[in-house]
Amino acid sequence: MxxxxxxxxxxxxxxxxxxxxxxxxxxxxxxxxxxxxxxxxxxxxxxxxxxxxxxxxxxxxxxxxxxxxxxxxxxxxxxxxxxxxxxxxxxxxxxxxxxxxxxxxxxxxxxxxxxxxxxxxxxxxxxxxxxxxxxxxxxxxxxxxxxxxxxxxxxxxxxxxxxxxxxxxxxxxxxxxxxxxxxxxxxxxxxxxxxxxxxxxxxxxxxxxxxxxxxxxxxxxxxxxxxxxxxxxxxxxxxxxxxxxxxxxxxxERETRITYVESLNRRLRQALAADPDIRINSTTCAVPYILNISLPGVRAEKMQQALAEQDICLSTKSACCAPGTVSRPVFALTKDKKAALSTLRISLSHLTTAEEIEAFLAAFGKCKRTLYQ
Missing domain, CATH: 3.40.640.10 (Type I PLP-dependent aspartate aminotransferase-like (Major domain))
Structure with missing residues (x-):
């Protein structure tokens, strides 16, 4: 998991x-x-x-x-x-x-x-x-x-x-x-x-x-x-x-942890930015611990569930938000309702391993291909 x-x-x-x-x-x-x-x-x-x-x-x-x-x-x-x-x-x-x-x-x-x-x-x-x-x-x-x-x-x-x-x-x-x-x-x-x-x-x-x-x-x-x-x-x-x-x-441990998490964030951004279907919502002002993306045309909950079936646990929005609703922060930033309905929040830690990032990217690619068929 x-x-x-x-x-x-x-x-x-x-x-x-x-x-x-x-x-x-x-x-x-x-x-x-x-x-x-x-x-x-x-x-x-x-x-x-x-x-x-x-x-x-x-x-x-x-x-x-x-x-x-x-x-x-x-x-x-x-x-x-x-x-x-x-x-x-x-x-x-x-x-x-x-x-x-x-x-x-x-x-x-x-x-x-x-x-x-x-x-x-x-x-x-x-x-x-x-x-x-x-x-x-x-x-x-x-x-x-x-x-x-x-x-x-x-x-x-x-x-x-x-x-x-x-x-x-x-x-x-x-x-x-x-x-x-x-x-x-x-x-x-x-x-x-x-x-x-x-x-x-x-x-x-x-x-x-x-x-x-x-x-x-x-x-x-x-x-x-x-x-x-x-x-x-x-x-x-x-x-x-x-x-x-x-x-x-x-x-x-703050400086050591943030330096390490920055390396994980860079790897994720590099891989996800190469896909034209993906919109990266987290700007250069974002902290490295959170990377928010949108997949316009795919309901966020469907991707979340597909990833869960691959033993990947992440959120679509804040855990306190009602499912199936627009992400207010993403809409405020993008003014794009489709993007705000298809968000995934990948949040990282010093406990996250490089191997887990690669496994996530592989599972994400597999789920995306299935949902876009």
């Missing part, structure tokens, strides 16, 4: 699993409890938080632990919009966003918020001139992913942040779920940053929201003492400790 769906989920590293098991076994008390065992657990929690904070250029008080990136995105977007609603109800975003972002924005429209979507350059990055033109005095939030989950397009978040310096009442949220552990992520570049460790060989069921100290949020979950007033609930100490381990490992 060949796995090429690392953008959806990565397998937990053995060291991360060991951290989780050790912490679960060694710290039995609630870190919020005032007795000796609770205080010992609190010390371990604080140590993990200090480690994470150092890795993302944040203060310990700027870290909010959640159940995953979807909750983090909802807390960031709804929390900021509700907190600052007296300033305005205008929000800017892009069609590249994950469904946990677009879904949260759609919910806000039911409350009277106005959502506008930014234009993209031909390479798939936010058009900064369009951003300047659409910003208003009542714009309270800009939400842009650092790397989108379907095409892998990297956005100029530092440049966007620079533009927003002229709008001190506008909060900048960045979904970094596909970037954390692979690219530098720093709270210096945004007001709110979302990520989840299961995207970089950590555990599923946990997430992080970085919140600049000056930014307030209206909580989604109320009641109970926790690590922050913005998100209640018993701190999941084993998950938090495992997140620190996963992030530390990923950043330590």
């Amino acid at each position: 060949i796995y090429l769906d690392y953008a959806a989920h990565t397998p937990a590293d053995e060291t991360v699993l060991q951290t989780f098991c050790d912490t679960t076994r060694d710290y039995t008390a609630n870190p919020s409890s005032p007795h000796p065992l609770g205080l010992t657990a609190k010390e371990r929690l604080d140590a993990a938080t200090r480690e994470i904070a150092a890795l993302v250029d944040a203060k310990e008080t700027e870290i909010i632990y959640t159940s995953g990136a979807s909750e983090s995105n909802n807390l960031a977007i709804k929390g900021a919009a509700h907190q600052y609603r007296m300033r305005g109800k205008h929000i800017l975003s892009t069609w590249l966003e994950h469904s946990s972002v677009t879904g949260a924005l759609a919910a806000l429209t039911q409350e009277g918020y106005e959502i506008e979507y930014l234009n993209l350059t031909p390479e798939g990055q936010v058009d900064l001139a369009d951003l300047r033109a659409k910003l208003r005095k009542d714009t309270v939030l800009v939400s842009v992913c650092m790397v989108d989950s379907e095409v892998g397009l990297r956005q100029p978040v530092a440049e966007i942040k620079e533009i927003l310096m002229d709008y001190p009442h506008c909060v900048f949220h960045v979904d970094a779920a596909q970037a954390a552990g692979k690219l530098p992520v720093s709270l210096k570049d945004a007001d709110l940053i979302t990520f989840a460790p299961h995207k970089f060989y950590g555990l599923i069921g946990s997430g992080v929201l970085l919140r600049r100290e000056s930014v307030l949020l209206t909580p989604l979950i109320d009641g109970g003492i926790s690590t922050t007033p913005f998100r209640s609930g018993t701190p999941a100490l084993p998950h938090i400790a495992a997140t620190a381990t996963a992030l530390s490992l990923a950043l330590r």
Whole structure:
């Protein structure tokens, strides 16, 4: 079985699993409890938080632990919009966003918020001139992913942040779920940053929201003492400790991993670009971990199923998207509905072997010939 769906989920590293098991076994008390065992657990929690904070250029008080990136995105977007609603109800975003972002924005429209979507350059990055033109005095939030989950397009978040310096009442949220552990992520570049460790060989069921100290949020979950007033609930100490381990490992190996994955990506691009029936949607601005292609005339799900029968596992779009629908990021980039209905997302890892790439190309060619008959 060949796995090429690392953008959806990565397998937990053995060291991360060991951290989780050790912490679960060694710290039995609630870190919020005032007795000796609770205080010992609190010390371990604080140590993990200090480690994470150092890795993302944040203060310990700027870290909010959640159940995953979807909750983090909802807390960031709804929390900021509700907190600052007296300033305005205008929000800017892009069609590249994950469904946990677009879904949260759609919910806000039911409350009277106005959502506008930014234009993209031909390479798939936010058009900064369009951003300047659409910003208003009542714009309270800009939400842009650092790397989108379907095409892998990297956005100029530092440049966007620079533009927003002229709008001190506008909060900048960045979904970094596909970037954390692979690219530098720093709270210096945004007001709110979302990520989840299961995207970089950590555990599923946990997430992080970085919140600049000056930014307030209206909580989604109320009641109970926790690590922050913005998100209640018993701190999941084993998950938090495992997140620190996963992030530390990923950043330590980042350069080696990206260099290797770039070589796999080049091989795929070389082989696929030689086929005139294939459109490569991932531009030069895309990260090497994701390669998105279209086969106009072939429904994406049929190719996915054909590849699955050859023991190849990959996605057509983000795993959170409904099957049989247009890929919003590909349509936003190409304005081609046929291309957006026939997308495949090949997502790579340092665990992917060169042999697996060759096996995929062989299986892909076989499936394509069958479906084009």
